[in-house]
Amino acid sequence: MIEELNQLVGQTAPEAPLNKLNTGIRQKRIGILGGGQLGRMLLQAAVNYPIETFVMENDPTCPSAHLCHHFTRGDITNFDEVYNFGRGLDALTIEIESVNEEALFKLESEGVKIYPNPAALRIIKNKILQKQFYKENAIPTSDFIITNSLEELKQASDFLPAVHKIGMGGYDGRGVQVMKTSEDLQLGFDSPSVLEKMVAIEKEIAVIVAVSATGETTLYPPVDMVFDPRLNLLEYQVSPADLPEKTLWKIEAIALKVVKDLKSPGIFAVELFVDKPGNVWVNETAPRVHNSGHHTIEANYSSQFDMLWRIMLGYPLGSTEHILPAAIVNLLGAEGHKGEACYEGLYDILQLENVFVHIYGKKETKPGRKMGHITILSKEKQELIHQANRIKQTVKVVSQ
Amino acid sequence: MIEELNQLVGQTAPEAPLNKLNTGIRQKRIGILGGGQLGRMLLQAAVNYPIETFVMENDPTCPSAHLCHHFTRGDITNFDEVYNFGRGLDALTIEIESVNEEALFKLESEGVKIYPNPAALRIIKNKILQKQFYKENAIPTSDFIITNSLEELKQASDFLPAVHKIGMGGYDGRGVQVMKTSEDLQLGFDSPSVLEKMVAIEKEIAVIVAVSATGETTLYPPVDMVFDPRLNLLEYQVSPADLPEKTLWKIEAIALKVVKDLKSPGIFAVELFVDKPGNVWVNETAPRVHNSGHHTIEANYSSQFDMLWRIMLGYPLGSTEHILPAAIVNLLGAEGHKGEACYEGLYDILQLENVFVHIYGKKETKPGRKMGHITILSKEKQELIHQANRIKQTVKVVSQ
Numbered sequence: 001m002i003e004e005l006n007q008l009v010g011q012t013a014p015e016a017p018l019n020k021l022n023t024g025i026r027q028k029r030i031g032i033l034g035g036g037q038l039g040r041m042l043l044q045a046a047v048n049y050p051i052e053t054f055v056m057e058n059d060p061t062c063p064s065a066h067l068c069h070h071f072t073r074g075d076i077t078n079f080d081e082v083y084n085f086g087r088g089l090d091a092l093t094i095e096i097e098s099v100n101e102e103a104l105f106k107l108e109s110e111g112v113k114i115y116p117n118p119a120a121l122r123i124i125k126n127k128i129l130q131k132q133f134y135k136e137n138a139i140p141t142s143d144f145i146i147t148n149s150l151e152e153l154k155q156a157s158d159f160l161p162a163v164h165k166i167g168m169g170g171y172d173g174r175g176v177q178v179m180k181t182s183e184d185l186q187l188g189f190d191s192p193s194v195l196e197k198m199v200a201i202e203k204e205i206a207v208i209v210a211v212s213a214t215g216e217t218t219l220y221p222p223v224d225m226v227f228d229p230r231l232n233l234l235e236y237q238v239s240p241a242d243l244p245e246k247t248l249w250k251i252e253a254i255a256l257k258v259v260k261d262l263k264s265p266g267i268f269a270v271e272l273f274v275d276k277p278g279n280v281w282v283n284e285t286a287p288r289v290h291n292s293g294h295h296t297i298e299a300n301y302s303s304q305f306d307m308l309w310r311i312m313l314g315y316p317l318g319s320t321e322h323i324l325p326a327a328i329v330n331l332l333g334a335e336g337h338k339g340e341a342c343y344e345g346l347y348d349i350l351q352l353e354n355v356f357v358h359i360y361g362k363k364e365t366k367p368g369r370k371m372g373h374i375t376i377l378s379k380e381k382q383e384l385i386h387q388a389n390r391i392k393q394t395v396k397v398v399s400q
Numbered sequence: 401m402i403e404e405l406n407q408l409v410g411q412t413a414p415e416a417p418l419n420k421l422n423t424g425i426r427q428k429r430i431g432i433l434g435g436g437q438l439g440r441m442l443l444q445a446a447v448n449y450p451i452e453t454f455v456m457e458n459d460p461t462c463p464s465a466h467l468c469h470h471f472t473r474g475d476i477t478n479f480d481e482v483y484n485f486g487r488g489l490d491a492l493t494i495e496i497e498s499v500n501e502e503a504l505f506k507l508e509s510e511g512v513k514i515y516p517n518p519a520a521l522r523i524i525k526n527k528i529l530q531k532q533f534y535k536e537n538a539i540p541t542s543d544f545i546i547t548n549s550l551e552e553l554k555q556a557s558d559f560l561p562a563v564h565k566i567g568m569g570g571y572d573g574r575g576v577q578v579m580k581t582s583e584d585l586q587l588g589f590d591s592p593s594v595l596e597k598m599v600a601i602e603k604e605i606a607v608i609v610a611v612s613a614t615g616e617t618t619l620y621p622p623v624d625m626v627f628d629p630r631l632n633l634l635e636y637q638v639s640p641a642d643l644p645e646k647t648l649w650k651i652e653a654i655a656l657k658v659v660k661d662l663k664s665p666g667i668f669a670v671e672l673f674v675d676k677p678g679n680v681w682v683n684e685t686a687p688r689v690h691n692s693g694h695h696t697i698e699a700n701y702s703s704q705f706d707m708l709w710r711i712m713l714g715y716p717l718g719s720t721e722h723i724l725p726a727a728i729v730n731l732l733g734a735e736g737h738k739g740e741a742c743y744e745g746l747y748d749i750l751q752l753e754n755v756f757v758h759i760y761g762k763k764e765t766k767p768g769r770k771m772g773h774i775t776i777l778s779k780e781k782q783e784l785i786h787q788a789n790r791i792k793q794t795v796k797v798v799s800q
Contacts, residue, residue: 025743026800027763040447047444047467050743050759067447069466301753301777310750319753323723323777343425343450350710353701353719359450363427377701377723400426 027052028090030312033076035062037360037370038095038289041297043067045305049313056085063361079103086112091312093266094288097125098169113213113265115312116287120264124287128167128194134282137261139254141282142273143197150190157182161198164188173368199281203274205241206292207255210307212317213265220300220320222251223292225271236388238327238381239295243274250280258285267308269293291330295375298356299326324377327384329391331372333365339399341365343372348394352387354378371397427452428490430712433476435462437760437770438495438689441697443467445705449713456485463761479503486512491712493666494688497525498569513613513665515712516687520664524687528567528594534682537661539654541682542673543597550590557582561598564588573768599681603674605641606692607655610707612717613665618707620700620720622651623692625671636788638727638781639695643674650680658685667708669693691730695775698756699726724777727784729791731772733765739799741765743772748794752787754778771797 027050032039035057043064046053053068058075065071074081076096082103086092091113092104104118116124123129134141147153153164160182166175166189177187179195188195204227208220221240228235243251255270262268262285269290271283293304302310302318310318331343340363349355359372374395376387427450432439435457443464446453453468458475465471474481476496482503486492491513492504504518516524523533534541547553553564560582566575566589577587579595588595604627608620624641627634643651655670662668662685669690671683693704702710702718710718733741740763749755759772774795776787 025746026741027761044444044447047440047761048756048758050741050761053466066453066469067467301756315747316751318750321753340426341450346425347715350718351716353721356448356701358448361427361447361450 025313025315026050028313029054029088030309031056031086031089031092032064032068032095033057033082033085033092033099034095035059035064035071036095037063037362037372039064040067040360041294041358042093042095042289042305042308045297045303045309048306049309049315051309051313054085054089056081061363076100083107091115093308093312094121096171097121097287098171101125113312115308116262116264116266116268120262120266121287123262124285126167127165127170127284128192130284131194131196133261134258137257139258139261139282140280142199144194146192147188147195148192150186150188153188153193153195154185156195157185159195159197160184163196163198165194165196167192167194199273200275201273202276203241203243204283205243205251205272205274206237206290207251207270207272208290208293208296208304208320209255209259209268209270210304210311210317210320211259211265211268212311213314215265216317217256217259218317218320219252219255220293220296220304221322222248222255223295225292234330235392236327236329236385237292237295238325238384238388239299240322240325242381244278247274247278247280250278254280254282258282262287265311267293267304267311291370291373294358294373295326295328296320297358298375298377299324324379325381325384326378327376327388329374329376329388329395330370331359331374331395331397333367333369333371333397335367337397337399338366339364341371342398342400344396344398345394349374349391352376354383355387355391365397365399369397425713425715426450428713429454429488430709431456431486431489431492432464432468432495433457433482433485433492433499434495435459435464435471436495437463437762437772439464440467440760441694441758442493442495442689442705442708445697445703446709448706449709449715451709451713454485454489456481461763476500483507491515493708493712494521496571497521497687498571501525513712515708516662516664516666516668520662520666521687523662524685526567527565527570527684528592530684531594531596533661534658537657539658539661539682540680542599544594546592547588547595548592550586550588553588553593553595554585556595557585559595559597560584563596563598565594565596567592567594599673600675601673602676603641603643604683605643605651605672605674606637606690607651607670607672608690608693608696608704608720609655609659609668609670610704610711610717610720611659611665611668612711613714615665616717617656617659618717618720619652619655620693620696620704621722622648623695625692634730635792636727636729636785637692637695638725638784638788639699640722640725642781644678647674647678647680650678654680654682658682662687665711667693667704667711691770691773694758694773695726695728696720697758698775698777699724724779725781725784726778727776727788729774729776729788729795730770731759731774731795731797733767733769733771733797735767737797737799738766739764741771742798742800744796744798745794749774749791752776754783755787755791765797765799769797 031054040063055068086107204225223239224241269286296303356375431454440463455468486507604625621640669686696703756775
């Protein structure tokens with residue numbers, strides 16, 4: 001790669017460890033739309049590089065506001081506010097899909113680099129377009145029908161069991177309804193939505209894929225998302241996932257195809273189902289850093305956050321290799337607690353030597369809110385699972 | 401420890417993984433005096449915990465200013481400014497010794513926790529008091545005499561070869577003068593200083609020690625500071641240092657004694673000389689996070705920065721264990737370059753899979769200025785040294 005580039009610029013530099021192309025790593029101006037925990041961890045990684053950072057978010061007490069050079073209070077869904085925020089920046093990224101994409105298209109046409117590009121974002125942020133994209137590109141995904149109203153949905157009882165997902169605006173479990181019998185149909189959404197045939201899931205896997213501005217790609221080792229079978233709640237995530245080699249190859253090939261067909265640089269999280277016979281189905285894709293990649297901060301040479309900066313700065317892609325295997329547990333606001341956050345049991349967990357605590361700095365907890373996560377590193381898978389369960393039993397985010 | 405504490409509060413909690421003492425990890429307000437790269441990396445680590453951060457520094461474009469909740473432009477050597485900054489905080493730390501210590505004594509008397517405490521800081525920041533402290537506490541250190549003026553220094557030709565160090569205000573190599581012959585005496589300092597007998601150094605070692613508010617201590621593995629024998633410039637640092645077991649024990653015992661005798665919580669970097677016969681001498685101590693501990697960000701479970709927050713927040717001390725051995729190379733401003741910084745050769749280095757780049761975000765480079773560092777992780781010591789040399793030859797911080 002370097003040799004090719006050197007040839008392009010007419011340099012052979014036989015004696016040189018110095019690549020002359022690179023005589024210019026200088027500070028760049030990069031913005032983030034949204035100021036939650038993903039922005040926070042991005043800004044934490046930005047500390048390592050020469051970057052002038054910009055954040056736009058409505059809430060000036062959000063987790064990212066104090067960690068950037070320039071905070072703009074603004075509405076990320078508003079055309080003018082996004083456009084004015086993005087003008088003059090070298091690059092712009094998102095930490096949530098619900099941003100004004102028209103402004104991104106305009107900024108892109110004026111030379112601002114957008115990660116992911118707005119065309120890919122448009123496909124992904126609408127669950128209907130996303131499903132159609134999989135189908136058009138022959139990417140394996142569960143069967144689906146589109147429902148534009150509750151009326152239409154009620155005709156679809158033959159299609160059950162299925163999952164009803166609202167086209168636009170769903171997030172973190174909102175806008176998703178499991179439908180087992182025809183009585184459940186009335187719980188569906190009365191707006192354009194997609195009804196997805198239920199897959200007999202054996203495993204849920206997530207893969208983070210990085211794509212450079214010049215189209216180079218690299219994959220992180222797949223992550224096993226372990227759910228509580230009774231509550232259908234994510235228990236913990238383990239990386240690398242325990243998979244037969246053939247299934248692993250299939251997953252990697254499919255994840256790579258999703259991202260290549262999206263034709264956009266950036267970081268993508270592809271979530272997949274594996275069924276008992278070993279078939280692989282794409283569930284959905286996020287065009288950004290993702291919860292399923294948080295362990296990469298400590299567990300991999302280049303974290304997903306580091307990697308996105310490398311992509312936006314035009315640096316070489318980093319290494320996705322594991323330093324050590326890892327598990328993570330999300331810290332969610334406890335049921336029945338709303339108010340100023342307090343972290344019960346955390347003192348105990350901070351005594352474990354192979355555990356890394358990440359609190360997102362949200363002042364207020366509420367039931368189910370993502371308040372932090374804890375990463376465990378260990379060569380031993382049993383140790384990862386043991387500690388993950390211990391953390392789940394010990395730490396509780398309550399109101400004071 | 402937990403059991404003892406549980407007994408103290410009258411709880412036995414037979415079934416509990418939950419330590420009730422800990423039902424209260426809440427946000428704390430903590431300040432840093434100084435806004436350079438040490439503050440920057442401290443704030444990067446602070447992102448993981450519930451902390452409201454405060455920084456005071458004269459330069460609003462300093463490496464830390466944009467990474468805290470509250471930046472105060474102010475003079476850290478001024479009594480009123482330091483005192484007003486510290487009032488109402490839960491805790492306060494420093495990232496440089498030259499702060500107003502009277503203000504710290506007053507704040508301490510009013511209940512603000514200071515890391516390190518001002519009594520320890522007073523000893524360390526004056527190289528004369530520091531040497532006397534070692535002598536009084538029977539800590540092995542090279543012989544020395546005190547010189548109050550150039551006139552007194554000129555009487556000391558019998559004491560050469562020696563190193564003349566100014567009592568107050570030296571920093572990063574400034575205020576230090578090597579004296580081999582009596583002609584060198586005129587290069588000395590005309591103010592209270594210490595003249596230290598030169599030791600026949602075989603190795604220079606640094607040890608980071610952590611001390612909790614309740615007096616618990618833990619040591620990081622010693623670091624080998626490798627100097628260029630011709631230029632007497634730090635080439636790179638390797639951790640853990642390659643030492644005979646007996647020397648290692650001696651170093652650890654001495655470093656621990658230094659810190660225990662200082663009677664202060666905080667992070668301390670003890671720099672030591674080892675001579676050919678294996679004698680160990682304390683060179684000097686820094687009462688704060690230190691350049692010789694930067695590799696701990698990636699190489700150890702709890703970094704020196706993470707550890708200082710744990711100490712200030714009253715959390716358990718973290719693990720100082722290595723995840724992998726490491727080396728670091730400092731990136732210093734190149735000779736003959738002054739102006740807006742540009743990082744030559746960095747692109748090449750970012751392609752190495754086991755390398756972590758840290759740029760400090762200083763707009764201006766000047767000769768010898770600390771502009772960043774690069775950490776290398778590897779199981780193989782030869783690989784560490786090979787990559788360290790490669791980085792030294794490849795990366796150059798120049799002006800644009």
